[in-house]
Amino acid sequence: MRKQLGFHINSSICTGCKACQIACNDKNDLSVGLKWRKVVQYGSGSWLSHPVQPAVYTPNNVYAYTVSFACMHCENPICVEVCPTTAMYKRDDGVVLIDANKCIGCRYCEWACPYGEPQFNETVGKMTKCNFCEDLLAKGENPACVDACVMRAIEFGDLAELRSKLGTVTAVEPLPVANLTKPSVVVTPHKHSQVSGRGTGRILGLVQEA
């Protein structure tokens, strides 16, 4: 099997602090509105009023958990498939990158990617996305999100190794079902994690301030 880098996202210990997102924004100097890494909160449930004392509420199946996600550097990347210019390409180590010289800013990849990862930079008129902090990787360092996580809930490495060590879960709600693009990720589910595509909850928070 060809080499494929991937992330491990440990949703079971993620606190949703968004340090990864902020570190990514900072390290990559992203302008307002662009977010290569995002943290989504998913959950469900309600509070039931006490029949005698209406001011007293008890939780009814309340649960919530968070999942950090960025480009999944998919094994079957739909962005690379649909890009008309071949600006979007997969490097030998499996990292999906954009050749900015070729990008025409047609935003077709934005329509296609189920992770909303390729994002349009209005200023330069081209797409941008997570590049796995390729400059840091080249220096033997870790991607910014990995080092920023206070819970050590993000790891990266060779996908095959990650899978053998940590399992083969590649999607939980609200991430899209994995067969669309075969994401290069291993997710350690939260105890309340729902099966992707068949969850009982809803997205509670995704859009954050830059």
Added chain:
Amino acid sequence: MNIREWALIAFTILAQMSVGSFIVLGIVHFFAARKAGSEESDRLSDRALLAIGPTLLLGLAASLLHLGNPFNAYLAVSNLGSSWLSWEVLSGVLFAAVGGVFALMQWRKFASFAIRNIIAVVAAAVGLVLVYSMSNVYMLRTQPAWNTVLTPISFYTTTLLLGVLAMGAAFVANYAYVQLKNPGCADVQCVLLRDALRWFAITSIVLLGVELVVVPLQIANVAAGTTYAAQASAELYGQNGLLLGVRLALVFLGAGILGVFIYQNALSAGHEKVMGALAYAAFALVLVSEVLGRFLFYATHARIGL
């Protein structure tokens, strides 16, 4: 109204109208030539042919305005192996080129009738490939509202509907011009015009029937979908219900009711003025309806995932 995709609305509508017009014109020219000879047939259709080119070029220009970096647009044909968008761009440019060559030859009467015919058929085929590629661009596996055979059906329907009605309006304008310049030739032209418009009216009524089936099926498709994205699309259709109603009312009025009146007025000589006014009105109403329909196409899609 979110008109973020105005450039794509303009491009897809104008390009489809050009393909439809070209094909309709070819068919009319063929039958008119059999009935009245190629000279009268040319007189009927040559000026209309010259209107198609600018329409297509306007559409292609609009497509460039969609791009963040139009200077690299020539690179868009680089991924024919897996991107339908590359095919769309290639077939769009080829249709413009082959159609343009044909229009020039037909206008100047270069080469023989047979050779011009072959080039016209090639251009028409490329045009059909263009509409097919255009449909496939939207049939992404992450876009449940678009990823259905209803997308190509609706695109081809729009192509032909705008084609017949645009050519109807163009023929009427051409007839008025021919009469002005040379009243003597009006008789044969008048018969050909009425023949063409009768067939245009029948065709537009049939295509209206197709649209009245396809639009509800598009809504049913997302309403029956199991993904959140499909449900979101169904909700968006609900939010745009008024616009959808206006769009359907306009196409019903233009292609259906005016179609019947056009047919009636085209049955016998002497009603050319009324018939002409109706043909202009039908084209205008259906064009507005199709633009609204395309707006809804972009306003009601939702992607699977985050």
